[in-house]
Amino acid sequence: MLYVIHAYDFTDEQAHHRRMAVRERHIAGAKLLKSNGNFVLGGALLDLDGKMxxxxxxxxxxxxxxxxxxxxxxxxxxxxxxDKIDVKPFKMANI
Structure with a gap:
């Protein structure tokens, strides 16, 4: 079953620091998911200024x-x- 996840960061002053502190471990986990066939695609959500x-x-x-x-x-x-994580089942269009 496919799931789409939209996860929004905390907005406090230390939020970006916490993200960067664990980013490599998060990416390593995504690479493991990919090697297991669980990761389809993903990436950072950005604001209009390009900030994650x-x-x-x-x-x-x-x-x-x-x-x-x-x-x-x-x-x-x-x-x-x-901070906020939204997970929904996802059905990919067959086109």
């Missing part, structure tokens, strides 16, 4: 429990980077 304000990912997990296990352990969650 969150993330978007399209992931593929057989079971919702696998999605939640990964998400609960992602460095952006455990490192208090993401």
């Amino acid at each position: 304000i969150g993330s978007m990912m399209l992931v593929d997990f057989e079971e919702e429990a696998q999605l939640h296990h990964w998400l609960e352990n992602d460095p952006y969650v455990t490192g208090n980077v993401w």
Whole structure:
């Protein structure tokens, strides 16, 4: 099942510092997801000035429990980077 994730960063003064402190671990985790076939695409959400304000990912997990296990352990969650996380099932257009 495909899921689209929109995750928005906290907006306090230390938010960007927390993001950058765990960014390499987050990316390493995304690379592992990709090698396992779970990562479809993703990247940083930007504001109009090009500043990172969150993330978007399209992931593929057989079971919702696998999605939640990964998400609960992602460095952006455990490192208090993401404030609001919206996860929705996603159906890719077949065109």
